[in-house]
Amino acid sequence: MKVLDHGYVTLVESWGNDERIIEAARMSTDKGFLGWGPNVCKHCKMRPDDFRAKDSCYNGPHEFTPGDEKLLAYLYRHKHMTPFEMAGMIIEVQAPIFVFREWHRHRTQSYNEMSARYIPLPDVNYMPTTERLMLNAGERNRQASSHQGMMCEANADVFQKQLDQAYYQAQSVYSAALSNGVPKELARLILPVGRYSRMRASANLRNWLQFLTLRMDVAAQWEIQQYANAVAELISNKFPRTYELFKS
Amino acid sequence: MKVLDHGYVTLVESWGNDERIIEAARMSTDKGFLGWGPNVCKHCKMRPDDFRAKDSCYNGPHEFTPGDEKLLAYLYRHKHMTPFEMAGMIIEVQAPIFVFREWHRHRTQSYNEMSARYIPLPDVNYMPTTERLMLNAGERNRQASSHQGMMCEANADVFQKQLDQAYYQAQSVYSAALSNGVPKELARLILPVGRYSRMRASANLRNWLQFLTLRMDVAAQWEIQQYANAVAELISNKFPRTYELFKS
Amino acid sequence: MKVLDHGYVTLVESWGNDERIIEAARMSTDKGFLGWGPNVCKHCKMRPDDFRAKDSCYNGPHEFTPGDEKLLAYLYRHKHMTPFEMAGMIIEVQAPIFVFREWHRHRTQSYNEMSARYIPLPDVNYMPTTERLMLNAGERNRQASSHQGMMCEANADVFQKQLDQAYYQAQSVYSAALSNGVPKELARLILPVGRYSRMRASANLRNWLQFLTLRMDVAAQWEIQQYANAVAELISNKFPRTYELFKS
């Protein structure tokens, strides 16, 4: 799943699913997962649309109880979040260093990242589009607002050219240093935070949802929002009922 | 406490102390802190050098038990580390971004860092000395070793000059971008990981010791070792007996 | 601070304060704590009620900016919680085992508890009052509701007598076992979860607030609510402005 100009998010592995969350929550009452769907009779577990359904069961009239999606919703809305720790996901991500700097503040995830101490980082850098650069132009956004001047397409163009040139020069110094025997761990000093790196990240579902809450928020930087959107898509594929609750 | 060319580590606040650790450990047996020093009689709590000391107490001859430094040593050596969570320290640190990138992998600390989304980062950058650049020259160190060429003073000199110039150019692009209304959060793309940032970090003593274990190690990058040494000095001031055990 | 019939909560130590939280948050913009109070002029830092205050300062008319309590409120309401990790508190608690069982599910706290493996637990047990036993009588509370019968004062009385007797018998078996050489770690098998134990608990302010959120809630068991109320009082003493925000 492509993100920004050279980044991606890709699923390595997931575990658990929406049913598993119900099972874990039901530990407290010693029942398991009963089934999704409209509802089941609390005596005979028969559903209203079952072909064997009559007006009554061995215990008198059917008493249809809510389907397990109601328990899932109850857990989520009342913030009983520990069952959501019984599922999770490992992903691989390529993103600029400044995005990883924000990402790594999530201390409940596990990380393994490419290291410029061990290998030269490939010469891949993030170049924001003009559209992105103009995103908040004209607004009085405290965080993203201009420092002094006023953003316009001409200025965006100038910045892109200067950034491109500066990336090029940084790479020249970097590769010259490596050729001259400067240790990798010091040659990297000049690498800009716009350079791409790569990592694997693992977390349980509860913590991924917390990541999404903070990083899909409008207050988050646009770039990490794009990554959060990609993570959200993976989650909605693997845990569709939980994701539905998250979104609503 | 100065570290590298423009960095520092400074104590904001600490809590607990070596005695507090003993007290916490003694919760399990419902005793408190008894005292450092050679030893005390287990019946009358008198010490051998007490002026009232005779050969015996109300319970017969004195039975001198070990001083509490022995319990501290026992806890530490047998890895009963939870009592060491009952003390801690908050520090303020100025360090290059590449050092913070390593530091922030310690997920048991709390961080508040200066943010280039909100203010322009000051133009302060890390310049390694020739001595530092030559540190592992000639060695066959897998991590730090040269990529192709062979490190020598001439090459170190070239690198310092190029790095200085590249820092200068990055700053030119950065400040021009800010002047032209490029959002701070994007102008920063060109900032090199050698630029200094600043943060506060809080952790309990157990986790600070874990930080020292990993970052004072010879396998850690020399720069973060310098910071770890500074942190170690703060710890040895505030928790001298625990630090003694850590070092030995 | 007495809680239930034989329990208590007491402050061992705290660190940080409301000002320290502001300081930590201001790391991002490189300013420190500016002061509480109505507001200050953003140019000269003078307050409206300052005796030197005139209509203007060196920069023209005063522009009064909000006092730092507004930043504190902003942080809290927008869930920027990391600055609240820069303060904390260690307490000592005596509570029944079933309360500790719930308490220890808070995995961000540090614990040191009395251990029945090492010393015999004192014969102190929790006896709920009649008022407490009747608390939800008549209600259709799913959790607390009666199993079969209907709660009334006569039944409460019977339960108290039976519980008292059962506590007594458990203690008889326990002390006989200890006298007969049964290892402490096995003699304890018969100890009821109503027996008191003791611990120290440490957490940062953010995590204490999370504890309060879950345990002062009406859905929490009444007994742990009493402990949470006691913790809340300690927090309101040490961090009055933060606690005010928590409550509102």
Added chain:
Amino acid sequence: MKVLDHGYVTLVESWGNDERIIEAARMSTDKGFLGWGPNVCKHCKMRPDDFRAKDSCYNGPHEFTPGDEKLLAYLYRHKHMTPFEMAGMIIEVQAPIFVFREWHRHRTQSYNEMSARYIPLPDVNYMPTTERLMLNAGERNRQASSHQGMMCEANADVFQKQLDQAYYQAQSVYSAALSNGVPKELARLILPVGRYSRMRASANLRNWLQFLTLRMDVAAQWEIQQYANAVAELISNKFPRTYELFKS
């Protein structure tokens, strides 16, 4: 997998495997999993026993590099543990409450436990065998040693009888209380810590190994050692190469 008289440990789900750990570790150098086995040529990736193997490859003579089990061993021995966070396991456990009390001190696991607030706990209690009761008899084990008397088979017999009777009485009071409308959350006060409960627990492999380190240790109580042994067996099935390293 049966543990003690009425307990069990059973695998719910695992994720990752020994290969996945290598892949995660190789993020730092941008290579993937290369293969177990004796070794491979670092140029052509051919193995010594490959039928196409000749003395040389396109790059000159073969240079056989170590198989990935050597990297796994290197990571484990040098405590590079983050790659071991990229695998994990969810289990279901039935164990006495006093075992869960120790287990839940592992704050890096996720738990969902049966709750006596919501359902009556089944009348299943732990009865130690005579052999178990005599385990440390005669020894001077500080923790497990007798309080006053001397353990012998006669005393073990007496304890078993008294414990059995006390369990019976506790259950009588419990079920009477439930019948009389005492809230479940209070009726449970009399339940002994020898009673069985049930939970699901999830952790990554690094944290499961840490659990094993502490709980397979001779200093751990014999009962939790039995559970740790069962967990170890599940781990050795799912992560055989990692477990081999743990054991050695």
